[in-house]
Amino acid sequence: MSIRRFDASKPGFAEEFGKFLSLRRAQGTEDVHAKTAVIVRDVRERGGEAVATYTQRFDGVTLDAQTLKAPDIDLMEAAERCSTDVREALDFAADRIERYHAQQRPQDHSFIDAAGLELGWRWTSVDAVGLYVPGGRASYPSSVLMNAIPARAAGVQRIAMVSPVPGGEMNPAVAYAALRAGVSEFYPIGGAQAVAALAYGSGLLKPVDKIVGPGNAYVAAAKRIVFGDVGIDTIAGPSEITVVADNQNDPNWIAADLLSQAEHDPLAQSILITDDAEWANKVEAAIASQIALLATGKTIEIAWHDYGAIVIAQLSNAAAIVNQIAPEHVELAVADPDAIAKDVRHSGAIFLGRFAPEAL
Numbered sequence: 001m002s003i004r005r006f007d008a009s010k011p012g013f014a015e016e017f018g019k020f021l022s023l024r025r026a027q028g029t030e031d032v033h034a035k036t037a038v039i040v041r042d043v044r045e046r047g048g049e050a051v052a053t054y055t056q057r058f059d060g061v062t063l064d065a066q067t068l069k070a071p072d073i074d075l076m077e078a079a080e081r082c083s084t085d086v087r088e089a090l091d092f093a094a095d096r097i098e099r100y101h102a103q104q105r106p107q108d109h110s111f112i113d114a115a116g117l118e119l120g121w122r123w124t125s126v127d128a129v130g131l132y133v134p135g136g137r138a139s140y141p142s143s144v145l146m147n148a149i150p151a152r153a154a155g156v157q158r159i160a161m162v163s164p165v166p167g168g169e170m171n172p173a174v175a176y177a178a179l180r181a182g183v184s185e186f187y188p189i190g191g192a193q194a195v196a197a198l199a200y201g202s203g204l205l206k207p208v209d210k211i212v213g214p215g216n217a218y219v220a221a222a223k224r225i226v227f228g229d230v231g232i233d234t235i236a237g238p239s240e241i242t243v244v245a246d247n248q249n250d251p252n253w254i255a256a257d258l259l260s261q262a263e264h265d266p267l268a269q270s271i272l273i274t275d276d277a278e279w280a281n282k283v284e285a286a287i288a289s290q291i292a293l294l295a296t297g298k299t300i301e302i303a304w305h306d307y308g309a310i311v312i313a314q315l316s317n318a319a320a321i322v323n324q325i326a327p328e329h330v331e332l333a334v335a336d337p338d339a340i341a342k343d344v345r346h347s348g349a350i351f352l353g354r355f356a357p358e359a360l
Contacts, residue, residue, distance in 0.1 A: 003284055003304065008313030008321065017311070021325060024238070024269060024307050036192045036221035043196035048203035054193040059166045061188060066203040068187045072168050075186045078175035086173050094145050094180050101153040125155035126231070128206070130198030131183065132213035133163035133174060135190055138264070138296070140214075141177035147212050148181035159183050160208055162198060164190025190215075195222035199230040216265075238267035240328040241358055242347075244318045244340060245272065247279035249333050249354055255286035257331055257357050262303040263296035269307040273321055277312050284310065319343035329358045 006017050042050040048065035055063050061070050082090075110120025129151050133143045148159050161178055165171075165188040178186060187205055189197060195215075201207040210231035211223060223232045241261040245254050258270040274280050287304065291297045313321055319340050322330055326346035334340065337352040344350060351358055 004309040005280075006309060006311045008311055008317055014324070017321075017324065020309060024267060032217045033221045033224075036218050037225060039192040039218075040196040040199075040222055040225050043193050043202060044200045047201075048197075048205075051189055051193045051197050051202050054191065055164075055189050058191055059164050059188075061165055061168050063189070064203075068189060068197065068203050068205050070165070070168060070188050073165055073170050073188045075170070075175045075178060078170035078172050079179050080172075082172035082176040087176055090141055090145065090173065090177050090180055093142070094149060094177075097145055097149045098153065101150045104150075105153065125151075125157075126209035127156070128158035128160065128208040128210075129156050130195075130208035130211040130230075131159055131161040132190075132194060132198075132211060132215050132219060133161060133178075134213075134215055134219075135164040135166065135171065135174070139171035139174050141171070141173040143213055144174060144177035144183070145181050148178070148183055151212075152182050158185070158208070160185040160187070160198060160205065162187045162189050162194040164188070164194070190219075192218045192222035195219055195226060199226035238269065239264045240269045240325075241331065242271045242273065242322055242325050242327040242329070243331040243333060244315065244322065245274050245283075245331070245333040246315065246335065247274070247276040248335070251279065251282035251286045252290075253357070254283050254333065255290055257333075257359075258283075258287060258308070259290055259294070259300050259304075260357070260359050261329065262300040262308065263294065264299075266299055266302040267307065268303045269327070270304060271309045271311065271325060271327070273311045273313055273318050275313060275315050280310050280312065315340065322347060331356070331358055 004020060006013060039054060048068055051068060052063040052065040055061050063070050106123045108122045110118055112118050131147045134140050151159050159182065161183045163174060195211060197205050198208050198211050208230065212233040214236045220235050224235055239261040241258060243254055243257050258272060262268050262270045272280065272283060291300050294300060311321060315334060322344050323346040328348040330344060330347045331351045332340050333354045341350055341352060
């Protein structure tokens with residue numbers, strides 16, 4: 001399987017690379033938006049009956065239209081099935097997240113200006129948030145921790161979590177993470193119907209002030225539709241990672257880092273920027289080997305083939321290319337990551353050094 005390669009030293013690189021990046025961004029959304037709008041309107045008009053109908057249709061789960069609960073899905077019971085090693089890993093992550101976000105709380109402040117007037121600001125949390133946790137191709141207990149714990153740190157009193165439970169099988173790690181993070185309410189619903197239920201209320205589920213968390217194209221479209229009636233965090237697209245690496249890295253490690261996002265979604269994008277074309281060949285070979293061994297190999301293969309790329313460029317130009325991509329995650333696996341990081345202006349999380357993979 002050959003992968004797209006770009007040489008940043010050639011004339012026309014920026015334009016050619018820009019066209020490549022636009023391939024994924026040009027994915028048609030009109031059909032998704034139209035279908036989502038119908039679901040959101042139906043939930044707004046019929047409430048729990050509509051949510052129950054869509055949940056049965058898409059997930060095969062029968063809900064009580066008033067409580068939005070399923071008799072065979074219990075958060076506590078599912079959490080008890082979480083293995084000890086996974087519990088310990090989630091506890092370790094939760095402790096670190098709590099410490100980090102405790103430092104982010106802004107301080108109230110007031111002062112007297114030149115006219116003798118007291119001015120200032122006061123920070124308060126919203127009353128209730130809705131947390132969407134994906135539950136389709138894979139489970140994401142990390143999404144629970146990374147959204148619920150900051151909400152608790154901010155002082156949010158009510159956290160209503162929704163997550164699809166296809167076939168009625170609740171993921172034990174997601175359940176344990178929800179209890180560990182202090183989720184107030186859980187409803188086994190997903191998709192656009194879950195977003196609409198959080199926004200407008202449905203049965204015993206009362207409306208929230210803000211909806212956070214990632215999801216598929218229908219979840220993103222639903223968040224776009226309800227925004228204004230309720231707050232949202234962002235319109236998240238498919239996952240992205242860009243790795244800037246030199247030839248002093250183990251090709252197998254860099255391959256694994258690139259695949260860490262490609263396994264999420266056929267639309268995910270993984271891009272390698274390196275100054276060594278021969279070493280890039282080794283990374284590409286390692287990717288092919290790892291795809292063959294992974295249970296998510298088919299998804300990875302599609303994403304890597306359709307939206308993956310290798311860019312050969314001087315590392316001094318890496319930041320400019322990263323800024324053009326504006327990726328969700330950036331790894332700087334080079335000798336002096338800070339030298340590149342200082343010029344990266346358009347990205348999400350940045351991971352510095354050879355031993356800071358995005359998976360951390």
